[in-house]
Amino acid sequence: MATRPQGSCLRRLLPATLVAALVAGPMTGVTRPGDVPAPIPAPTTPLAGATPAALAERYAAGRAEILAAGRTAARHGHHWRASRLREMADPARRFLSFDGRDGGRAVEVFGELSSAERIAVLVPGAGVDLDKYGLVRGGSMRLQDALGDRSAVIAWLGYATPSSVSLHALTPGRADGAAPGLRAFMGELRAARPGARVSLLCHSYGSVVCGRAAPGLDVADIVLFGSPGAGVADAAALRTPAVVWAGRTAGDWVGGLPHLSVELPFVTVGLGGDPVSPGFGARIFAAGGGGHSDYLTAGSTALASIARIVSGRADGDA
Structure with missing residues (x-):
């Protein structure tokens, strides 16, 4: 939704967002994640089904890609990354896919996907890459613990997230590039586990990715949290049959951002309406x-609420 006048909107949007990004995601380290070389991964074939045997084959292929990326990182002197990749290659971990290039892509499963009746797919936001992947992994593990038996959580780091301190984080461009991959993965997951209840969980800039991928997705819920926007004016614009949920913690700096979108000749600046506002139309x-x-x-309130939503136990506002 375009907003006028443009100059006034940009003066409000750019300083507030950049200051918040500087506070939330300061630059650390000398080597950028995208500077660490990695091999081109072998193509993966879609899952014919989520049987233990089919999953074991995919997990083995994912582990092989991680080990190859680790060897490449070590060969080029990136020993810290190589060490982290050796940890990720633990045979007990389960990766459906992995690509170590350009900051990294990883799709990891927590729980038994072959028997899961409730599946949550978690899409992280800006500033998340292989060097910061532990944050996503920790949250996924805690959610899976909260969901209990016959559940699975899938951490979907399937795109090059924008840096927290960048103009890319102010525009939906990276989300536009990520959405086809997320849609393809969700379709593959639905085909492999047709009877499962699937929820899409979208944190921060991941909400924009979910918003771009949402139309027509076969999921029960789309959950937006810590969201600067979903790239649309309201929930109806997502064009989804899913129940759309939104939540924000009391101390989240995202609440202080101007929630708007400005159409410029070659780019859209801003990420749309505020998902927790009454006018957006999400369940809170x-x-x-x-x-x-x-x-x-x-132990957080938000974790308990999200677990109830994924379990199908949330009635009305959670």
Whole structure:
């Protein structure tokens, strides 16, 4: 939705968002994640079904790609990355796919996907890459614990996330590039586990990715949390039959951003309406206190609410 006058909107949007990004995601380290070389992964074939045998084959292929990326990183002197990749290659971990290039892509399963009746797919936001993947992994593990037996959580780091301190984080461009991959993965998952209840969980800039991928997706819920916007004016514009949920912790800096979108000749600046505002039309879940990275913290109100939604136990506003 375009907003006028453009100059006034940009003066409001750019400084506030950049300041928040500087606070939320300061630059660390000397080597950027995208500077670490990695081999081109072998093509993966879609899952014919989520049987233990089919999954074991995919997990073995994912582990092989991680080991190859680790060897390449070590050969080029990136020993810290090589060490992290050796940890990721633990045979107990389960990756449906992996690509170490350009900051990294990884799709990891927590729980038994072959028997899961409830599946949550978690899409992370800006600033998440292989060097910061532990944040996504920790939240996924805590959510899977909260969901209990016959559930699975899939961490979908399937795109090059924008840096928290960049103009890319102010536009839907990276989300536009990520959405086809997310749609393809969700279709593959639905075909492999046709009877499962699937929810799409979207944190921060991941909400924009989900918003771009949402039309027609066969999921029960789309859950937006810590969201600067979903790239649309309201929930109806997502064009989804899913129930759309939104929540924000009391201490999340995203609440201080101007929620708008400005159409310029060659780019859209801004990420759309505020998902927790009444006019957006989402169901609101209780998120409690905490900050932008605290939604899946153990014992948190937000974690309990999201687990109820994924389980299908949320009635009305959670």
